[in-house]
Amino acid sequence: MTGAVYLLDKGRDVTSRRAAGEAARANGFRKYGHCGTLDPDATGLLVVVMGKATRLAPYLSTGTKRYSFTLVPGIETDTLDMTGEVIRRADASGITTEMVVEALGEVTGTFQQRVPVFSAVRVEGKRAYEMARKGLSPKMPERTVTVTDWSHGEMTGGRISLEATVSGGTYVRALARDIGLKLGIPAVADGIRRTAVWNFTLQEASTEPGCPHALLDMSSAVSRGYPVVPLSREDALRVVHGLSAASPVTGTAALLGPGGNLLAMGTGNGTAIKPDIVLASEEEL
Secondary structure: OOEEEEEEEEOOOOOHHHHHHHHHHHOOOOOEEEOOOOOOOOEEEEEEEEEHHHHHHHHHOOOOEEEEEEEEEOEEEOOOEOOOOEEEEOOOOOOOHHHHHHHHHHHOEEEEEEOOOOOOOEEOOEEHHHHHHOOOOOOOOEEEEEEEEEEEOOOEOOEEEEEEEEOOOOOHHHHHHHHHHHHOOOEEEEEEEEEEEOOEEHHHOEOOOOOHHHEEEHHHHHOOOOOEEEOOHHHHHHHHOOOOEEOOOEEEEEEEOOOOOEEEEEEEEOOEEEEEEEOOOHHHO
């Protein structure tokens, strides 16, 4: 296997890079990456791409992600979650479930979200979190994000469980801050957990780095969301050399060899499909 995708249920207190590296080594790969960073204290689905599958990352991380977390009103921290230094406290005893649900309606749809200062975003060429740790207050950019499908529990003990589907680039910690702003009180996120990435779900993942049931071959991974184009040997030879093959497919598709292995990802115009990235050689046909 020259490339594969591993569905890891990342634990707390470990970076995404380290967790992905452990999964890669456990499955015999040296080259690896992942489809979307989770903060060290956040848990849940980390889609690890290994070997030649690292080139598939842009195709596997273009969709939505789903997160669950607990909203804690009445606290403001520098990191926007419970791991940070407390900056301010406020009386949140009057916050009800109904008030939170009303606030959720104001952070639903497509809107601008200010990136948290404790993030890896570069501001004037420097990482924002590095500037923040030095006591600086960089002017953080805003991003266009989309948030849908909120679900909620009941306010209990000054906390309420929430879940939402978000577009790429959305910060859950910033969502907690924004909900607090709508409530007129500071709020932070706790227990952030990612439950889905694109067409992969947490139920398929393993907390262990080397579980065979959490390992997907490249063709199985991309077929979750892209049309599959089986190729004859003649067309497969053309594709691995970067040439187009006849196909009625339009848009992005996965091109498979006679044996079912992923040869390339390509773009079709209705009459032919041209490979955008080639993942196999003639010897692998």
